[in-house]
Amino acid sequence: MTPKGIAQRYAQALFSTMKKKDEVDTALENYRTLLSFLEENEEIKQFLYRFPVKRALKKEIIRKLSSEFSTDFARFLLLLVEKHRFYLLELIYRFYLQMVNEDQGKVLAHISTPLPLEEDQAEEIVSILGEMSGKEVQLEEEVKEEIKGGFIIRLGDQLFDASVTTQLERLYRELTA
DSSP: OOHHHHHHHHHHHHHHHHHHTTOHHHHHHHHHHHHHHHHHOHHHHHHHHOSSSOHHHHHHHHHHHTTTSOHHHHHHHHHHHHTTOGGGHHHHHHHHHHHHHHHTTEEEEEEEESSOOOHHHHHHHHHHHHHHHSSEEEEEEEEOGGGOSSOEEEETTEEEEOOHHHHHHHHHHHHHO
């Protein structure tokens, strides 16, 4: 099974468990806290993601990191360590977030632009995407200077690429064909 398939199964298991206990949002907050901590502490992140490190050491670190987390979320993290799947943590999060949003009638839209969006631009995009999807849209922005102009939006499985870079590449292929 591919890492994507494995991550999806773990996310589904976590979501099902947390849904039964009405702790979906608690787990989401725990997840965000952990990912934020790992982003700020690259050495600990690398230690936890590497295979050669003994599981007992990883579990001890997870126990300390998750002492403030919900019991079920802490158990989930220990399971990832036990099964050598901790390296999938971020991919599992993306699937889990997608399941939470789906359950709550929301959808995540990711937009890449060469410059940060103005507040009114972001609101207009959210409004348009909300009408298209029929769901509440949460916009995640990313600045990518290499786009040159325009934007790229990923809404669920749909991709809208209106970037200058892509348009120039298409024009080049047409002219050289």
